[in-house]
Amino acid sequence: MKRDIITIGDLTNSEIEEIFDLADQFLREMSKPTHPHRIRGRRTDAQSHIMAALFYEPSTRTRFSFEAAMLRLGGDTLGAADPTTTSAAKGESVADTVRVIENYADVIIIRHPYEGAARAAAEYGDVPVINAGDGGHEHPTQTLCDLYTLRKESKSLSSANVMLVGDLKNGRTVHSLVYALARFGANVIPRAAKGLELPAEVSRRLIEEYKATPVPARQFFGGNDEFVDLDVVYVSSASTLGLVPAKQRPRLDGERDPGSPHRGIDVCYVTRLQGERLAGGEKRGADYPVIDKSFMSANRFRETSVMHPLPRVNELGYDLDEDPRGLYFKQAAYGVPIRMALISKVLGIRPFVSTEAAPETILYTREDGIVCGNPRCISHHPSERLHLRKKFWLIKTRPVTLRCIYCEHNYAPHCYGDVATRRYTTDLAELDTVYSDQIVFFADETQAREAGFKPESATERVRHV
Amino acid sequence: MKRDIITIGDLTNSEIEEIFDLADQFLREMSKPTHPHRIRGRRTDAQSHIMAALFYEPSTRTRFSFEAAMLRLGGDTLGAADPTTTSAAKGESVADTVRVIENYADVIIIRHPYEGAARAAAEYGDVPVINAGDGGHEHPTQTLCDLYTLRKESKSLSSANVMLVGDLKNGRTVHSLVYALARFGANVIPRAAKGLELPAEVSRRLIEEYKATPVPARQFFGGNDEFVDLDVVYVSSASTLGLVPAKQRPRLDGERDPGSPHRGIDVCYVTRLQGERLAGGEKRGADYPVIDKSFMSANRFRETSVMHPLPRVNELGYDLDEDPRGLYFKQAAYGVPIRMALISKVLGIRPFVSTEAAPETILYTREDGIVCGNPRCISHHPSERLHLRKKFWLIKTRPVTLRCIYCEHNYAPHCYGDVATRRYTTDLAELDTVYSDQIVFFADETQAREAGFKPESATERVRHV
């Protein structure tokens, strides 16, 4: 069974800890005393493996850190840095590309502008696929670097307050990160630029799946705090104690009672405006928040780690570069040992050993009926839409939710039919208990009727076992 | 003596068999039991060699498969995937580029939009050059993969019926392939998209050099066969029994008499529309043939292998991907062992041993007189035309044909002169017996006169020894 790493959800908490332990080992064995977060030299672990890096979007740090990781492991790399120099320029589908490349490489790293492209690659390829960023969807290896950086800095995530600043709508690193934070017990404090708020879908998922509790900022921070103008704080209720054993947390401000939740900020995570994801003509930036030495001079930020996935534009001041609170260059440095560990895991050189079970899932795969509602989903890409198999996770919310397995966009179907009786109904209330593979979902009644289904009469009720 | 692989004609049949035997050996030693056509691991054969990949046109599979092959052999690669990032952007000639790169690498792989560019590179470089596609001219390593795939599938080429579908005009893989098919005894059945027929030159060469016999489709397939609307079938008369020992061929349709040529299709080779080679503004595709499950459901295709050099656009249905007749992903997979074997051969790590003689040739190299008549020939490229030495093969047809050594475009000179007597004549009839290096060819009498030649008088006849 090959392992693909497309979202941070593809890894259990114990697997993430395994990756971090292996990264620790690489750092111990290979790092320079002067720079304990940097790795040097070359191992032989992966000396007979080839990694292919398929980058359909610009990248320096992600591509280079994957390549450096593979080289440090002793392996080799193939790379396409530019989609215009590849067969994509001839209109080739991701599915075809990956079925060809799997013959040339033992693991595929992919970055793509369409959401869900990495999962599509994984579905069609026989070798492990790692997502290096798919549109605005996820960027799980960045999240691993972020979490690992906090662990190396002895920051416990349990009950930590992590403020996310900037473009929370389009920043894929943010989406991977908030789920991981919730899973490891941290509170998520969104501080979005105007109009670039966390998508409702991410917020809903935080609450419904990751059991975070939305608390009004006024209540969380207290009534006369300057942060009351923030909208909401997602307070984690994760049972896990988090990524590292809790240390005696330093008092962050005078308001904090021992034993009660503190209101200081442990981490300020800044992201740039994702200009390349703005719709044509859209322009932002006038009121985009800037985190610099002046902003960070407030007492509440005295012990706050400043993080940024880089590259930055103007949202993060150069005057923080020498500040010990700034961790962003370390984040980049830790990318190598983390990716070395991850590649070792998925190549099976150091296989995962933990037995924590992944959550059970139900797959919905009917080709008729609904399609994904996200226009930026890979399933709507001109090269893919004619052949990519439609697949959804069926989430047992009430009413039921369908989640595209590619882009993870949620979809609330309007009605469903029974393929045996050819009847449909808009009553989805009890569906989570009666679901079977006889069921087909529709976007609306028109679609159902066009597919040859008739409305269910009052007397006949669809019943499935 | 370095070996360049520019056209499939640069390899004798026995050398092709040698390459295939070596690829077999690599597959035996390195392939995974689950995927017998895929290669893993790294050898040490080429560990002190560097391969340079010069790609002046987009490519994924060809470039990656060359690079993967070199890495699997233990060697290293340098690469330029994009002409705009190289000195070509500063107007450098292929001749200069290759004379520089030969200092950095031990073998050069080149892809270029101009026909004949690979031969030009080979002429100027001291290290072996392999053609990875030069305009619409040839793509010999693709042809090696195609033939090898058939051999691995135990398809005999002897008397096999190979139908070529799609763009037969611009598809360079097709041109390399048809010559190889004829050499190994297969019948070539062109089924071109309208306006994209096999060039007259290729057809003529099939007949004149490869001894194929054009037979009307009506006669070949029988009068009431649906294939009668095809124009012609090139029936091979190659004496060789073909690439693999003939097996008991399955009966493909009821019409076939044992012992007589069968009329079923053994291989259906599909190619995409070479959009990048269409003249500006030209647009095709409305009536472009599509090979899909429905097309392939006819009884005559029951045992037909479907091949495609990939990437595909719309001409090959995704519904054939799971069909056992579809060999196109295997073709891509075999690219690695084939290219490993070829690189080993030209680097001299596993030198060719066969002694089959290559056909004798006569070279015509006068700088005055005619130039190549093909506007897409590298000799007309702005960076090359001022310096590239004019060279033609002199083909002893009646009247004589000149074939540009770069693009292999044939040229029928209108007259020729004798440099000693400064007389010219338009009577080329006996030239094949009297040719000497005193002769200079002209496109027409004007050119001859401008070069200072006078017409031969009735009484004086040019006589050469």
Add this chain to the structure above:
Amino acid sequence: MKRDIITIGDLTNSEIEEIFDLADQFLREMSKPTHPHRIRGRRTDAQSHIMAALFYEPSTRTRFSFEAAMLRLGGDTLGAADPTTTSAAKGESVADTVRVIENYADVIIIRHPYEGAARAAAEYGDVPVINAGDGGHEHPTQTLCDLYTLRKESKSLSSANVMLVGDLKNGRTVHSLVYALARFGANVIPRAAKGLELPAEVSRRLIEEYKATPVPARQFFGGNDEFVDLDVVYVSSASTLGLVPAKQRPRLDGERDPGSPHRGIDVCYVTRLQGERLAGGEKRGADYPVIDKSFMSANRFRETSVMHPLPRVNELGYDLDEDPRGLYFKQAAYGVPIRMALISKVLGIRPFVSTEAAPETILYTREDGIVCGNPRCISHHPSERLHLRKKFWLIKTRPVTLRCIYCEHNYAPHCYGDVATRRYTTDLAELDTVYSDQIVFFADETQAREAGFKPESATERVRHV
């Protein structure tokens, strides 16, 4: 202490000799007998090191020769050949890029269109940086190849006459070269294309720092020589005997008296028009000099080596390719052993051992006051100008000169102030003896007054210890 190679001035003469000796050793051990200037095989010296090549401008030969050098040393390479595929496309600064890349690689090679970009990279990175060309500024490794080629050809530089032909204004290889020539005792004879003369700044530096004496061409060549229309010859007064022991120099023309300076040309160094550096719309080339067999047929060129950094366009005739005087393909070939040696040195595998002292320097680093006057300086790049620290070398000319440490553009300040007294003066005459870190320089009096400085009154004189 890391070693960056940004300008040829970063190496002392003895260090250059060390590099050449090491290159000799690599050539001895690795070259093919048939091509004594080409290197083959792979060493293990750098087997645990990674080189990153950051090319923000097109390149084939420089990038490939660095990569080939690193591979031949046994190391590995990461590369970005195209700025549009990197984070630079997202607006990332060189300073940030290099602080990220230093985690992935052990040495960084950079090419950039802005002058001074390589020094900026070196200032921010913790690993060695080698300049592979920064705008029109310098290209020191090309110069090393040029000098090494002359040494291998047994050309002594001591009193040699080196004629530089073509675009002397924008050609960065020329600027690195003229300083090196002067340091090793050669005379520099500029023969620029019209409007593309050697910049006044380079000329001044040749005279002031490298102690070359400008001599009118009429005087140098004699009154009736055809070269009298050349403007000036920079006659070297370097005390060093040059790169190789002087050999019995061949008589180049009849005019030369033994013991007196000869007037023949030892080296003709041709450069192409740097079209990519011309201002928009500017077009040249009509009267651009062309060096070909005809030009070189004069008796004075009988023993003249023809060099060119390549790529050429039309300024160097292909008819010289087979001429033994043409060294340009050898220049390219020597790029590999030279860069192998240089990489070995800066990685500390073969550390420099010579003890020749580098010249002492004074650094001026005030953030207020003047900025670099060169609009193509990296300090004015949109991504850099907000954060790059201003730094100048203070050159003790009279009056004092400030030289930007990035682009090396010289700047003559108009006035300076004392930060203690807040007074400024335009009298810079005695400044070289009185300089202290209390001093701030201004472009003009307006700038001084805007900074809150008042003019010094007649009675008070600024006095510094």
